[in-house]
Amino acid sequence: MDVKTLILHPERCNNCKECETACIESRTSLTSPGLSCIRILKTNEEDFFFPIACKQCENPPCQATCPKEAIYRDAELDRVLIDRQKCVGCGMCVSACPFGAMKLDKKKAKSYKCDLCQGDPECVKVCEPTAIEYVPVEKLSYPNMVYMAGKLARLKKP
Numbered sequence: 001m002d003v004k005t006l007i008l009h010p011e012r013c014n015n016c017k018e019c020e021t022a023c024i025e026s027r028t029s030l031t032s033p034g035l036s037c038i039r040i041l042k043t044n045e046e047d048f049f050f051p052i053a054c055k056q057c058e059n060p061p062c063q064a065t066c067p068k069e070a071i072y073r074d075a076e077l078d079r080v081l082i083d084r085q086k087c088v089g090c091g092m093c094v095s096a097c098p099f100g101a102m103k104l105d106k107k108k109a110k111s112y113k114c115d116l117c118q119g120d121p122e123c124v125k126v127c128e129p130t131a132i133e134y135v136p137v138e139k140l141s142y143p144n145m146v147y148m149a150g151k152l153a154r155l156k157k158p
Contacts, residue, residue, distance in 0.1 A: 012129040040052070
């Protein structure tokens, strides 16, 4: 299996928001055009922007807190997904996400997050400064947040 992950490079982001637009345009299940699964945060530093997206954690805190077991791992692409039929919109997963990547569609009362566009992320395709990349996990040359988030979740288990 060729497991890939999103890598975010804030130092490259120019705040063009093309990634947000591409995400919104690819999502038909959301009720508002402003509900992007990726978003760009502006930091206190001038001209420094930070892309936020789901890290597809190894042991996702969002999954551990879901009272309806609506969050699960897809074995095919090794990604964390939400079964929107089971989701009751309680927001527990939103509170549990250490990265701020889980969101709540208030109109539908359902959680949502990046699902990697079925393995072909639209945000990556439009990111001119390559602030967002989709790379095989084994090619990572530095420890990434996905690995660390999984480690942290395992340490916190009773």
